[in-house]
Amino acid sequence: MREVQVGVGDRSCSVASGGPALPLSRPLTAPSSFHVMAKPTGAICNLDCRYCFYLDKKSLYPGDSFRMPEDVLENYLRQTLESQTAPVVTLAWQGGEPTLIGLPFFRRAVVMADGLVREGQRVEHSLQTNATLLTREWAEFLAEHDFLVGVSLDGPRALHDAYRVDKRGAPSFDKVMRGLGHLHEHNVRYNLLCTVHGANEAHPLEVYRFFRDECGAQFIQFIPIVERDGTESDDRSDKVTGRSVTPEGWGRFLIAVFEEWLSHDIGAVFVQSFDAALASWLHLPATICVFAETCGNAVALEHNGDVYSCDHFVESEHLLGNISETHLIELVSSPIQRRFGEAKRDSLPRSCLKCDVRFACNGECPKNRFVTTPEGEEGLNYLCAGYRDFFHHIDGSMRLMADLLRAKRPASDVGSIFAKAPRNKPCPCGSGAKAKRCHGS
Ligand code: SF4
Ligand code: SF4
Numbered sequence: 001m002r003e004v005q006v007g008v009g010d011r012s013c014s015v016a017s018g019g020p021a022l023p024l025s026r027p028l029t030a031p032s033s034f035h036v037m038a039k040p041t042g043a044i045c046n047l048d049c050r051y052c053f054y055l056d057k058k059s060l061y062p063g064d065s066f067r068m069p070e071d072v073l074e075n076y077l078r079q080t081l082e083s084q085t086a087p088v089v090t091l092a093w094q095g096g097e098p099t100l101i102g103l104p105f106f107r108r109a110v111v112m113a114d115g116l117v118r119e120g121q122r123v124e125h126s127l128q129t130n131a132t133l134l135t136r137e138w139a140e141f142l143a144e145h146d147f148l149v150g151v152s153l154d155g156p157r158a159l160h161d162a163y164r165v166d167k168r169g170a171p172s173f174d175k176v177m178r179g180l181g182h183l184h185e186h187n188v189r190y191n192l193l194c195t196v197h198g199a200n201e202a203h204p205l206e207v208y209r210f211f212r213d214e215c216g217a218q219f220i221q222f223i224p225i226v227e228r229d230g231t232e233s234d235d236r237s238d239k240v241t242g243r244s245v246t247p248e249g250w251g252r253f254l255i256a257v258f259e260e261w262l263s264h265d266i267g268a269v270f271v272q273s274f275d276a277a278l279a280s281w282l283h284l285p286a287t288i289c290v291f292a293e294t295c296g297n298a299v300a301l302e303h304n305g306d307v308y309s310c311d312h313f314v315e316s317e318h319l320l321g322n323i324s325e326t327h328l329i330e331l332v333s334s335p336i337q338r339r340f341g342e343a344k345r346d347s348l349p350r351s352c353l354k355c356d357v358r359f360a361c362n363g364e365c366p367k368n369r370f371v372t373t374p375e376g377e378e379g380l381n382y383l384c385a386g387y388r389d390f391f392h393h394i395d396g397s398m399r400l401m402a403d404l405l406r407a408k409r410p411a412s413d414v415g416s417i418f419a420k421a422p423r424n425k426p427c428p429c430g431s432g433a434k435a436k437r438c439h440g441s
Pocket of ligand 1 (some may be wrong): 295296308
């Protein structure tokens with residue numbers, strides 16, 4: 001046990017530093033960087049969102065207090081900072097609802113991280129929250145330490161409240177907007193995370209324009225809700241609940257938002273799926289795991305130090321170990337975790353292997369691969385039809401934007417290419433329609 005002195009301003013403390021030491025040499029299989037979603041309150045949340053896949057994870061820890069103890073916090077921060085080779089290390093807090101642990105925990109985490117940071121390293125904090133518990137005091141703290149805050153919001157009131165309710169079934173929209181207001185007042189950096197599901201999939205423009213025009217959002221993520229139906233013994237079934245987005249609805253949603261963004265907001269609003277697609281068209285490494293060829297570099301850390309292969313695979317068979325016993329870099333580099341990540345590529349069905357948009361899709365996330373291909377092979381992604389439609393639809397525009405960026409011009413110049421296109425000639429987007437009936441209009 002050794003002591004590390006940390007101090008920021010007048011708040012200094014000593015940190016009892018135990019836990020496993022960094023291996024003498026970095027494992028050969030260690031990724032150059034990786035992401036940890038740390039859950040200080042485990043699966044505990046003040047809301048009861050109808051589609052949440054994480055609330056049930058409480059059952060993995062019966063009788064637990066679901067509060068990250070001091071030694072786990074210290075091990076997590078120290079091991080993360082020891083393991084990462086990049087100059088900027090993001091410490092990502094998530095839940096459940098992480099703010100339930102209270103502001104003092106986060107104040108302490110920031111001080112502790114500052115005391116453990118290595119020379120040449122800089123720490124950034126991010127927090128994913130439902131925003132209902134954010135107060136002025138929280139916002140001041142988040143602004144002071146330049147947190148990037150992800151706020152879960154599913155659209156305007158009726159669409160948001162369809163599934164995002166509290167434990168009594170009461171709507172949460174007003175509380176989220178109040179929390180967002182505090183973030184605005186204090187200029188906290190934030191992005192909106194919107195799940196797309198059965199209630200909002202038919203309203204893409206209503207959702208997107210609300211975020212852009214009424215929330216003033218500049219960074220938006222859309223995440224599809226795919227909720228398996230049926231029991232454990234029935235788990236090969238491809239049934240989903242009515243809350244799930246339909247594959248075609250997911251494609252239509254992305255296409256409608258893409259067209260609105262292309263016409264009005266390119267360069268001003270950033271939509272994660274569109275940025276990720278542009279990286280694929282530029283043949284750059286994938287920017288999000290679901291579109292990468294392999295994954296395995298984003299683990300979940302439970303409140304007690306248990307590390308799982310991924311936030312979507314917090315299950316006993318995907319438990320890698322505990323950071324109180326094994327150093328984080330060894331867990332992330334372990335053969336079992338490397339195989340988990342490579343399986344994303346190695347388990348693709350033939351439909352994906354011969355698919356013309358595989359370079360952008362890569363079969364998306366393995367958790368959604370539970371349908372059978374027309375040839376009878378298992379393991380096709382439930383959302384396949386939507387992704388095919390979306391990637392085919394954006395192909396022409398993405399090619400133009402990628403060419404612009406390669407020519408050191410902004411992607412937003414695509415607007416002037418459309419505007420200058422001869423009205424009676426095919427639209428440069430590749431749709432086959434005349435420009436005057438497509439983007440030239
Ligand atoms: S399993 Fe899915 S969510 Fe998890 S790392 Fe792989 S692609 Fe990402
Ligand atoms: S679009 Fe469908 S077939 Fe193509 S890579 Fe994605 S999931 Fe596979």
